[in-house]
Amino acid sequence: xxxxxxxxxxxxxxxxxxxxxxxxxxxxxxxxxxxxxxxxxxxxxxxxxxxxxxxxxxxxxxxxxxxxxxxxxxxxxxxxxxxxxxxxxxxxxxxxxxxxxxxxxxxxxxxxxxxxxxxxxxxxxxxxxxxxxxxxxxxxxxxxxxxxxxxxxxxxxxxxxxxxxxxxxxxxxxxxxxxxxxxxxxxxxxxxxxxxxxxxxxxxxxxxxxxxxxxxxxxxxxxxxxxxxxxxxxxxxxxxxxxxxxxxxxxxxxxxxxxxxxxxxxxxxxxxxxxxxxxxxxxxxxxxxxxxxxxxxxxxxxxxxxxxxxxxxxxxxxxxxxxxxxxxxxxxxxxxxxxxxxxxxxxxxxxxxxxxxxxxxxxxxxxxxxxxxxxxxxxxxxxxxxxxxxxxxxxxxxxxxxxxxxxxxxxxxxxxxxxxxxxxxxxxxxxxxxxxxxxxxxxxxxxxxxxxxxxxxxxxxxxxxxxxxxxxxxxxxxxxxxxxxxxxxxxxxxxxxxxxxxx
Amino acid sequence: xxxxxxxxxxxxxxxxxxxxxxxxxxxxxxxxxxxxxxxxxxxxxxxxxxxxxxxxxxxxxxxxxxxxxxxxxxxxxxxxxxxxxxxxxxxxxxxxxxxxxxxxxxxxxxxxxxxxxxxxxxxxxxxxxxxxxxxxxxxxxxxxxxxxxxxxxxxxxxxxxxxxxxxxxxxxxxxxxxxxxxxxxxxxxxxxxxxxxxxxxxxxxxxxxxxxxxxxxxxxxxxxxxxxxxxxxxxxxxxxxxxxxxxxxxxxxxxxxxxxxxxxxxxxxxxxxxxxxxxxxxxxxxxxxxxxxxxxxxxxxxxxxxxxxxxxxxxxxxxxxxxxx
Numbered sequence: 001x002x003x004x005x006x007x008x009x010x011x012x013x014x015x016x017x018x019x020x021x022x023x024x025x026x027x028x029x030x031x032x033x034x035x036x037x038x039x040x041x042x043x044x045x046x047x048x049x050x051x052x053x054x055x056x057x058x059x060x061x062x063x064x065x066x067x068x069x070x071x072x073x074x075x076x077x078x079x080x081x082x083x084x085x086x087x088x089x090x091x092x093x094x095x096x097x098x099x100x101x102x103x104x105x106x107x108x109x110x111x112x113x114x115x116x117x118x119x120x121x122x123x124x125x126x127x128x129x130x131x132x133x134x135x136x137x138x139x140x141x142x143x144x145x146x147x148x149x150x151x152x153x154x155x156x157x158x159x160x161x162x163x164x165x166x167x168x169x170x171x172x173x174x175x176x177x178x179x180x181x182x183x184x185x186x187x188x189x190x191x192x193x194x195x196x197x198x199x200x201x202x203x204x205x206x207x208x209x210x211x212x213x214x215x216x217x218x219x220x221x222x223x224x225x226x227x228x229x230x231x232x233x234x235x236x237x238x239x240x241x242x243x244x245x246x247x248x249x250x251x252x253x254x255x256x257x258x259x260x261x262x263x264x265x266x267x268x269x270x271x272x273x274x275x276x277x278x279x280x281x282x283x284x285x286x287x288x289x290x291x292x293x294x295x296x297x298x299x300x301x302x303x304x305x306x307x308x309x310x311x312x313x314x315x316x317x318x319x320x321x322x323x324x325x326x327x328x329x330x331x332x333x334x335x336x337x338x339x340x341x342x343x344x345x346x347x348x349x350x351x352x353x354x355x356x357x358x359x360x361x362x363x364x365x366x367x368x369x370x371x372x373x374x375x376x377x378x379x380x381x382x383x384x385x386x387x388x389x390x391x392x393x394x395x396x397x398x399x400x401x402x403x404x405x406x407x408x409x410x411x412x413x414x415x416x417x418x419x420x421x422x423x424x425x426x427x428x429x430x431x432x433x434x435x436x437x438x439x440x441x442x443x444x445x446x447x448x449x450x451x452x453x454x455x456x457x458x459x460x461x462x463x464x465x466x467x468x469x470x471x472x473x474x475x476x477x478x479x480x481x482x483x484x485x486x487x488x489x490x491x492x493x494x495x496x497x498x499x500x501x502x503x
Numbered sequence: 504x505x506x507x508x509x510x511x512x513x514x515x516x517x518x519x520x521x522x523x524x525x526x527x528x529x530x531x532x533x534x535x536x537x538x539x540x541x542x543x544x545x546x547x548x549x550x551x552x553x554x555x556x557x558x559x560x561x562x563x564x565x566x567x568x569x570x571x572x573x574x575x576x577x578x579x580x581x582x583x584x585x586x587x588x589x590x591x592x593x594x595x596x597x598x599x600x601x602x603x604x605x606x607x608x609x610x611x612x613x614x615x616x617x618x619x620x621x622x623x624x625x626x627x628x629x630x631x632x633x634x635x636x637x638x639x640x641x642x643x644x645x646x647x648x649x650x651x652x653x654x655x656x657x658x659x660x661x662x663x664x665x666x667x668x669x670x671x672x673x674x675x676x677x678x679x680x681x682x683x684x685x686x687x688x689x690x691x692x693x694x695x696x697x698x699x700x701x702x703x704x705x706x707x708x709x710x711x712x713x714x715x716x717x718x719x720x721x722x723x724x725x726x727x728x729x730x731x732x733x734x735x736x737x738x739x740x741x742x743x744x745x746x747x748x749x750x751x752x753x754x755x756x757x758x759x760x761x762x763x764x765x766x767x768x769x770x771x772x773x774x775x776x777x778x779x780x781x782x783x784x785x786x787x788x789x790x791x792x793x794x795x796x797x798x799x800x801x802x803x804x805x806x807x808x809x810x811x812x813x814x815x816x817x818x819x820x821x822x823x824x825x826x827x828x
Contacts, residue, residue: 025573035823089698093705101651101690102706120691198656198694199702203686205827211694215658218565221572221593306537360573368579370559453560455535468697470538471720471779473704 007331008340014383015234015343015350018358023227025361030216030225032232039207040232046122046197046206047190050129051183057130058137061281063171064274065138066145067263074499076282077142078492080135081433083285085440085487086292087461088195089468090480094288095119095128095200097295104287120202128196133186135285140185140391143430144178145171147399150261157263163270178395180244185391188237188348209233213351223357230354237349241342289484296481299474307479310463311486314443317378317459318490322439324382329389329434333397334419344390347383355380356448373452377459380448385438392434393427400426432498436491443487460486524557526757529580531567532560533778540770540777547773548764554757563695564661564744568594575599581754582761584623584746589664589815591620591745591808601750603759607766610785611743612803620745623765624780626714627739627800628665629732636709641736642670645710646684653690653699653708657819660695661742664815666712669740671818672804678818682825689826715739715798716779722793723776731798738802744780 023029032040065077083091098104099119106116119127152170161169194210201207209229216226332340359376360369369376400423408422446461453462460483467476535541535558545556559580561567568590571578578599586594594600602618609615615622630645630652632638639645645652655663671678690708693699703711710733721727746765748758764770772786775794782790806814 035820038827092698093701096702096705096707100705100707195694195698198659199691199698202691203689203826204656204692204823211656211658218569219658221569304537357573364574364577450532450562451566453532453535453562455541455558455560458536465697466533466536466538468701469533470536471700471717471724472538473701476701 003331004335004337004340007328008343011328011332011347011383011386012343014379015346015355017362018355019227019230019234019350021358021361022223022230022354026223026227028224029228030222032212032225032229035207036209036212036225036229039209039212042206043191043208043210044236046125046129046208047187047193049122050126050133050190051187053126054130054133054137054186055179055183057281058134058141059175060277061134062138062141062145064277065142067265068271068274068278069263076278077139078495079282079285080138080142081436081440081491081495082135082289082488083132084136085437085444085491086132086289087444087446087464087480087483087487089464090292090484091132091288092128092196092199093295093477093480094292095131097291098288099124099127120200122201122206124200124202125193125197125206128200129186129190129193131284131288132196133189134281136388137182137186138281139433140182141175141178143392143395143433144174146261146429147395148174148261153261153263157265163265163267166265177248180247181391181395184237184240184244184345185348185387187240188345188387191233191237192349192351210351210353213353217353217357226351226354226357230351233349233351234346238342238346241345245338245342292477292484293481296477296479296484299478300481303478303482304467304475306458307460307463307467307475307482310458310460310479311482313374313457314460314483315486315490317374317381318439318442320378321381321385321442322435322494324379325385325389325438325442326431326435328382329386329393332386333390333394334423336394336398336401341390341394345387348387350384352380352384352448353451356451359448360451370452370454373449373454374457374459376452377447377449378442381442381445382438384445384447385441388437388441389434392430392437396426396430397423429498432494432496436494436498439494440487440491443490444483525552525554526556526581526754526761527559527579528556528582528584528761529559529561529567529570529578530583531563531585533563534558534585535560538777540773543773543777544765544770547769548761551764552757552760556761564590571599572597576751578749578751580749581752581758582746582748584765586620586745586747587661588741588743588745588805588808589661589668589811591617592812594747595619595808599749599751600747601755603748603762605759605763605766607784609783610781611783612741613743613805615743617745620747621762621766622743622745622783623770624774624778624783625741625743626716626780627741627798627803628662628669628712629715629717629735629739629798629800630710631703631713631717631730631732632710634729634731638731638733640734642673642681643684646681646688648688650688650709651690652685652688653703653711654692655696655699655712656692656694657815657822660693662696662699662712662714663692665740665742667818667822668806668811668814669737669804671814671821672740672806673737679821679825682822683828686826686828692826714742714779715800716775716781716794719775719791719793719797720779722796723791734798734800736801738804739798739800740804743783743805 156166192210197208213226213229216222332344363369408418449462464476464479533539541558561570564585600619603621639648657663657667670681674681699711715732718730721730766784768787771782771784774782775791
């Protein structure tokens with residue numbers, strides 16, 4: 001409990017400290033303008049719709065993946081980790097090659113003599129957010145299905161339950177437990193989405209809180225307003241997180257014997273449906289990534305040397321960030337306290353700009369922030385990845401405790417031995433997933449380094465922005481491919497280690 | 504795990520040992536990178552002064568100014584390079600800057616008299632399109648055409664703000680009506696220049712807001728003559744980028760030497776093909792080939808730096824109202 005409290009205090013301080021520093025420097029709060037309130041309303045609308053749609057479409061995909069075994073299944077699960085860790089600009093480029101004016105869809109429509117579709121607007125924003133978050137929802141739901149004891153499906157098969165009954169009696173309680181948390185995470189991610197909303201939104205009607213914060217900072221230099229808007233964003237996510245924890249059902253208390261899940265759900269129609277659902281999802285997720293790879297492949301051979309050194313820096317930062325994030329995540333999740341998990345989720349809503357500026361104000365009296373930018377990037381990235389680490393670890397820790405906690409109590413297992421023998425064996429898979437996700441997110445995130453760029457040091461995302469800013473769009477496409485490959489590689493490596501650990 | 508701890512330690516250590524430089528110049532990121540003028544200018548000035556110059560970067564011009572405002576008198580900067588005419592009023596209000604005393608024969612289309620801010624390059628904003636396609640000749644013509652345009656958000660981008668002031672300066676009270684007319688031409692409004700320009704190159708729009716010098720990049724670096732800037736009859740809004748010495752610095756003389764070097768023949772001939780802007784002083788060797796055929800606007804437009812803050816706020820509200828419907 002004590003290490004958990006310390007971790008919670010550290011994380012809360014990392015989020016609220018910089019906010020307080022900005023507010024203090026401003027000498028008071030600033031009140032948002034009517035335009036800012038319009039931005040708040042649009043932000044809430046798009047984030048709520050994005051979360052609902054992502055989860056809605058993820059359900060059939062995760063269900064199909066959970067009850068089918070086929071060659072390439074693990075590759076497909078791996079693929080579901082990809083969009084989420086794609087750098088935003090790369091993903092947008094990929095989506096535009098499909099849905100843009102000269103994209104595949106409009107080319108096909110042109111052949112049929114149909115008018116072109118326009119991807120820019122609220123629907124474009126939702127499309128991109130679903131592309132990012134549907135696969136994440138699938139992965140998190142799949143963890144939920146995996147946590148259902150095999151004995152339940154065995155019993156359901158013995159009773160010859162139809163799919164509807166299986167859903168209601170076996171899968172339903174798991175979904176009630178997990179869906180609110182998943183919805184909250186996606187809602188929070190989309191709440192602070194910046195580039196996607198601006199680029200695909202089509203105009204100032206699609207303005208987010210994050211842009212209003214940016215404007216307050218760099219356009220009006222109204223630090224008080226920036227701090228208030230940032231606090232509002234954190235408050236919204238905190239309320240959503242508390243609601244989600246309230247709504248979450250208690251799940252299934254009974255334990256299984258950890259045997260491999262076998263499924264007997266039959267019927268040709270059901271098989272066909274599952275196959276179709278998975279094919280559509282795979283196509284939707286894989287096509288933009290493949291197109292990005294095709295665009296970048298040409299320039300991959302003669303990339304500037306700075307791109308390679310930036311890649312090295314990024315890998316180092318990502319590993320440090322993943323270690324820190326998983327460590328903090330374990331400390332926060334092990335005590336199974338709702339408060340700690342809410343604090344962990346808060347970090348999603350912290351504006352990078354306010355966080356970076358606040359850190360700058362806190363560090364500046366003692367050191368020059370530009371000299372420590374990589375360390376700052378690693379720490380901030382670790383904190384930003386924390387919600388995903390928690391979402392991944394926490395249900396399995398609760399599950400292990402619910403199932404075997406009483407036995408462990410009766411054996412007086414506590415502290416390290418309880419962790420080592422009760423929790424850790426059931427945690428290898430989510431640990432691998434969480435570490436991979438944290439590392440990949442850190443790889444792909446521009447982060448605070450954009451606020452204090454050092455001319456001699458760059459991470460790969462910063463280097464891509466520099467290439468883009470210098471008209472070198474082709475080199476940027478090559479570097480984007482490298483970044484995608486590295487992010488995905490590092491994610492796949494950790495994920496694989498985790499998944500093979502519990503054979 | 505141990506390796507990670509070492510690696511993290513290494514990250515801290517390698518960053519902290521850098522020696523204090525003789526002259527610290529704050530600038531925006533793209534100036535100081537390998538692709539920008541920074542490295543060549545650093546090398547040139549260090550050879551001349553026998554000292555150590557260090558660039559410290561912030562994201563863009565607006566972020567650079569915010570950084571200075573955050574640091575105030577405690578700033579480490581001796582020189583600030585990369586503010587522009589639109590930021591000058593706010594920069595002057597910080598009271599951080601001192602007169603530079605540098606004389607130069609500026610090749611600017613407007614007269615320049617400012618004791619504190621020294622121009623080092625400049626450009627005209629313009630829409631860039633593809634050769635052979637329809638070319639509207641002013642904003643009304645553009646609004647009536649079916650050309651699809653990519654622009655940047657004035658709240659987060661320098662060219663975006665330039666366009667806002669361009670329309671406001673040319674049309675005054677009618678600016679809101681012009682924006683309403685343009686609304687159906689706008690594909691999208693991007694956060695920065697590079698997203699819009701990248702999308703233009705991918706064919707997502709017919710025209711993109713950039714600089715008249717953009718085609719020169721394609722000619723010089725890619726031997727591609729297919730991109731052209733559209734001359735507009737209203738004239739073109741200008742961006743003049745300036746540098747200034749920080750008054751509280753104890754390296755005053757070195758700072759002034761650097762500013763003098765910045766407008767010297769050597770530094771000015773580096774600017775065009777690294778920053779892709781016109782040099783503030785014409786180099787003795789003339790402009791590089793490819794800069795010769797660029798659009799020469801009939802009328803340079805520039806709102807006096809002191810009037811920008813007020814005009815900007817009015818124009819932004821008009822822009823937002825017209826495009827939010």
